[in-house]
Amino acid sequence: MNFTGKQIKLLELFSKATANKTRIRILILINQKPKLNVEEILNILKINYSTGAVHIQRLEKVGLIYKRYNGLAVEHIITKKGIHFLLSFEKILNLKE
Numbered sequence: 001m002n003f004t005g006k007q008i009k010l011l012e013l014f015s016k017a018t019a020n021k022t023r024i025r026i027l028i029l030i031n032q033k034p035k036l037n038v039e040e041i042l043n044i045l046k047i048n049y050s051t052g053a054v055h056i057q058r059l060e061k062v063g064l065i066y067k068r069y070n071g072l073a074v075e076h077i078i079t080k081k082g083i084h085f086l087l088s089f090e091k092i093l094n095l096k097e
Contacts, residue, residue: 010062017062018085022047023055027082030065035075 003011017023025045030036036044042052056076059065064082068075078086 014062017058017064020055020058022051023059026052026055027059027064027078027086030076031078031083031086034077035068035070037074037076041076 018027022045026041029041029044033044038049038053038056041056042049045052047055056065059082060067062081063079064085065076065078068077
């Protein structure tokens with residue numbers, strides 16, 4: 001496989017964004033319960049606002065989730081990339097050597 005410098009940088013950002021158990025828990029939660037707002041996510045996972053907001057931003061930055069505005073509410077939705085990440089990780093965990 002050949003990767004460009006830009007692709008390597010994107011892989012690094014993606015790896016960092018997914019290398020945290022809280023961010024993975026957020027991604028799994030949004031996959032299971034789409035359209036949650038920040039407060040709902042934080043209450044379910046029992047994390048504080050400043051920490052949770054940073055984690056959510058990191059997931060948005062690499063395109064695993066996105067915000068959708070519904071009137072005054074801001075809903076968080078998993079992207080196709082986010083779904084593929086979870087499916088790929090599930091496959092890796094189920095590999096037998």
